[in-house]
Amino acid sequence: MKSSLVNTKVKPKLWHCYNSRSLRVLWALEELGIEYDVETMAFPPRYTVEKYKALNSLGTVPFFVDGVNGEIQMTESVAICQYLGEKYQSTNNMILSVVDSDYGDYLNWLYHSDATLTFPQTLVLRYRAFAAQGCTQQKTADDYDAWFAARLTRLSEHLLHHEYLCAERFTIADIAIGFSLHLATLLQLDGHFSPQISAYLLRLKHRPAFQRAQAIGKELDPFPQK
Ligand SMILES: N[C@@H](CCC(=O)N[C@@H](CS)C(=O)NCC(=O)O)C(=O)O
Numbered sequence: 727m728k729s730s731l732v733n734t735k736v737k738p739k740l741w742h743c744y745n746s747r748s749l750r751v752l753w754a755l756e757e758l759g760i761e762y763d764v765e766t767m768a769f770p771p772r773y774t775v776e777k778y779k780a781l782n783s784l785g786t787v788p789f790f791v792d793g794v795n796g797e798i799q800m801t802e803s804v805a806i807c808q809y810l811g812e813k814y815q816s817t818n819n820m821i822l823s824v825v826d827s828d829y830g831d832y833l834n835w836l837y838h839s840d841a842t843l844t845f846p847q848t849l850v851l852r853y854r855a856f857a858a859q860g861c862t863q864q865k866t867a868d869d870y871d872a873w874f875a876a877r878l879t880r881l882s883e884h885l886l887h888h889e890y891l892c893a894e895r896f897t898i899a900d901i902a903i904g905f906s907l908h909l910a911t912l913l914q915l916d917g918h919f920s921p922q923i924s925a926y927l928l929r930l931k932h933r934p935a936f937q938r939a940q941a942i943g944k945e946l947d948p949f950p951q952k
Contacts, residue, residue: 736794737761737762737763738755738760738762738763738790738791738792738810739762739763739764739765739790739791739792739796740752740755740762740763740764740765740788740789740790741764741765741767741771741778741781741782741787741788741789741790742764742765742766742767742787742788742942742943743766743767743768743769743770743771743787743943743946743948744766744769744942744943744944744946744947744948745908745909745912745940745947745948745949746769746787746788747787747788747803747840747844747905748787748788748789748803749905749908749939749940750788750803750804750806750807750901750902750905751788751790751803751806751807751810752764752939752942753901753904753905753935753936753939753940754806754807754810754811754820754898754901755810755939756934756935756936756938756939757818757820757896757901757933757935758810758811758814758817758818758820759817760810760814760817764942764943766942766943766946767787767943767946768946768948769787769946769948770785771785771786771787772785772786782799782801784801786801788800788801788803788806789801790806792809792813803840803902803905804836804837804839804840804898804902807898807901807902808821808836808898810898811897811898819895819897820896820897820898820901821897821898822892822893822897826892826893828892828893831891831892832891832892832893832897832899835891835892835899835902835903836898836899836902838880838881838903839899839902839903839905839906840902840906842877843874843877843878843881843903843906843907843910844905844906844909846870846871846873846874846877847870847874847906847909847910847913847915849866849867849869849870850867850870850871850874850913850915851913853866853867853870854867854871854913855913855949871915874910874915874918875915875918878918878919878920878923881903881923882920882922882923885920885922885923885925885926886922889926889929891903896933900930904926904927904930904931904936907919907923907926907927907930908927908931911927912949
């Protein structure tokens with residue numbers, strides 16, 4: 727259902743929490759160099775922001791609105807990156823299309839980022855990192871820690887021979903996978919990285935657009951000690 731709380735400006739608007747999946751969208755916006763509005767919130771916004779669920783009934787981030795009347799409303803970080811890359815295709819080279827030979831790979835990395843890499847991390851986050859809130863289930867966290875380690879294999883093999891994931895250039899697939907690796911470092915799962923994964927992540931984090939995006943909302947870091 728469309729919300730009546732959305733603004734109607736033409737600039738896209740993003741609701742963001744520091745170091746959450748909405749970082750993928752901020753990073754894409756910064757790479758594209760377009761104007762946008764961002765609202766930073768403390769995590770988790772369904773508890774910290776009054777009426778956030780009236781805006782986004784899932785209560786999650788990212789929440790993204792675009793269109794003259796705010797008619798485009800999206801909640802999936804990778805889909806939003808794809809939308810932005812395609813909408814601003816004339817000013818960037820960050821997407822692939824069906825005519826590109828790496829197109830299958832490109833789609834596979836886009837889906838791999840959340841379905842295969844971020845998924846086990848969310849269990850570690852919930853049952854290990856949020857232990858202070860009484861959510862600890864060590865066995866579950868340990869199982870998904872090992873699951874994550876095993877799921878890095880394909881990426882590790884690929885990066886032995888490639889600097890970026892597709893078409894030998896930076897694309898939104900690198901944003902999608904790069905965030906999953908960044909999250910792993912926050913959860914101290916980076917001990918599972920092969921040298922080529924560590925080097926790839928470092929390469930991505932050196933990008934000025936990543937650095938600008940990652941600084942936004944830092945004052946609301948839920949893990950300020952890290
Ligand atoms: N598949 C969605 C997942 C969105 C999601 O679960 N976001 C997390 C933050 S990384 C969230 O908002 N969690 C807060 C909550 O569940 O209350 C995406 O990739 O954007």
